[in-house]
Amino acid sequence: MKPGRDTIEQRMRTFNAACARLGIKITHQRMEIFRAVISTEEHPDAETIHRWVKKRIPTISLDTVYRNLRLLAETDLIAIVGMSQENLRFDGNAHPHHHFVCVRCGMIRDFASNAPDSLQTPKTARVFGEPLSVHLEVKGICTGCRGDVRR
Amino acid sequence: MKPGRDTIEQRMRTFNAACARLGIKITHQRMEIFRAVISTEEHPDAETIHRWVKKRIPTISLDTVYRNLRLLAETDLIAIVGMSQENLRFDGNAHPHHHFVCVRCGMIRDFASNAPDSLQTPKTARVFGEPLSVHLEVKGICTGCRGDVRR
DNA sequence: TGGCACATAGGAATTATTCTTATGAAACCG
DNA sequence: CGGTTTCATAAGAATAATTCCTATGTGCCA
Numbered sequence: 001m002k003p004g005r006d007t008i009e010q011r012m013r014t015f016n017a018a019c020a021r022l023g024i025k026i027t028h029q030r031m032e033i034f035r036a037v038i039s040t041e042e043h044p045d046a047e048t049i050h051r052w053v054k055k056r057i058p059t060i061s062l063d064t065v066y067r068n069l070r071l072l073a074e075t076d077l078i079a080i081v082g083m084s085q086e087n088l089r090f091d092g093n094a095h096p097h098h099h100f101v102c103v104r105c106g107m108i109r110d111f112a113s114n115a116p117d118s119l120q121t122p123k124t125a126r127v128f129g130e131p132l133s134v135h136l137e138v139k140g141i142c143t144g145c146r147g148d149v150r151r
Numbered sequence: 152m153k154p155g156r157d158t159i160e161q162r163m164r165t166f167n168a169a170c171a172r173l174g175i176k177i178t179h180q181r182m183e184i185f186r187a188v189i190s191t192e193e194h195p196d197a198e199t200i201h202r203w204v205k206k207r208i209p210t211i212s213l214d215t216v217y218r219n220l221r222l223l224a225e226t227d228l229i230a231i232v233g234m235s236q237e238n239l240r241f242d243g244n245a246h247p248h249h250h251f252v253c254v255r256c257g258m259i260r261d262f263a264s265n266a267p268d269s270l271q272t273p274k275t276a277r278v279f280g281e282p283l284s285v286h287l288e289v290k291g292i293c294t295g296c297r298g299d300v301r302r
Numbered sequence: 303t304g305g306c307a308c309a310t311a312g313g314a315a316t317t318a319t320t321c322t323t324a325t326g327a328a329a330c331c332g
Numbered sequence: 333c334g335g336t337t338t339c340a341t342a343a344g345a346a347t348a349a350t351t352c353c354t355a356t357g358t359g360c361c362a
Contacts, residue, residue, distance in 0.1 A: 045241070080240070081259060091188075129292050
């Protein structure tokens with residue numbers, strides 16, 4: 001486990017402040033779950049976090065881990081990697097392309113980049129390995145959903 | 152349903168050729184599943200594709216749809232949207248960042264873009280709606296897996 | 303056209319995630 | 333301080349997407 005740009009303790013203080021502001025109780029379980037997520041670069045899954053936290057709270061249930069991860073993600077204290085996790089979805093577009101994803105209705109549409117050069121792999125990514133492809137995901141509100149809101 | 156840059160019939164011919172080359176049998180079910188995926192912009196899930204194909208082959212099983220979608224994705228005749236669909240994974244990095252994903256071992260690492268301007272939302276994406284965030288996903292082989300291969 | 307490897311259908315199994323319900327603890331209020 | 337309300341948790345049951353199993357069917361090469 002290794003800290004990011006902020007120290008763990010700094011982020012725990014931010015966490016406490018955010019919970020107070022949002023009216024979320026600061027339980028021992030919740031704190032340890034948050035600490036586990038921010039203390040690693042590994043982007044762990046719920047099962048893995050559960051295993052880690054059990055070392056400190058042996059009786060914690062998997063459901064509590066799931067419940068709190070979801071809560072933390074909803075309040076943007078942590079993030080969920082990748083798509084907003086619906087089912088598998090398939091794409092028959094044979095050409096290289098990117099995706100616009102509506103965060104409200106889940107609509108996905110393809111678009112081509114109009115600046116292909118800008119999609120050279122950033123040098124900062126190359127330290128991790130040999131890149132094969134680069135894909136852009138734009139999240140937003142689609143025109144349909146935006147129209148709904150106006151009404 | 153609306154064709155992409157190539158016509159449906161062109162792509163069906165490519166499909167037949169690819170199957171022959173790969174030693175995959177061209178069954179009625181397989182063809183209809185492929186046709187369904189390439190005939191839409193909607194990035195459907197397996198259940199939806201099953202519903203569509205049932206109109207032409209009423210007895211087709213959901214498992215056959217899954218099996219063939221997976222086969223087609225493995226041979227790059229179609230693609231799966233988003234991450235290579237393991238479990239939910241969580242990310243405690245509070246700063247905006249992008250992801251390097253190893254396609255072999257699933258390792259995910261954060262990196263910052265060294266060209267933030269290049270991540271202005273492409274104009275081609277704006278026609279679909281109001282963008283909120285842009286995220287880059289670089290897929291590749293991580294140094295660890297690359298080392299394994301050399302041995 | 304016969305045989306054989308590959309495909310399919312249908313239902314059962316698996317697995318990640320969420321729900322239910324009863325219990326427990328924190329905060330609130332007089 | 334004691335009562336009450338509200339939110340959180342644990343444990344196991346339920347749900348739902350995906351995959352596996354196995355018997356039967358079908359495309360394709362010789």
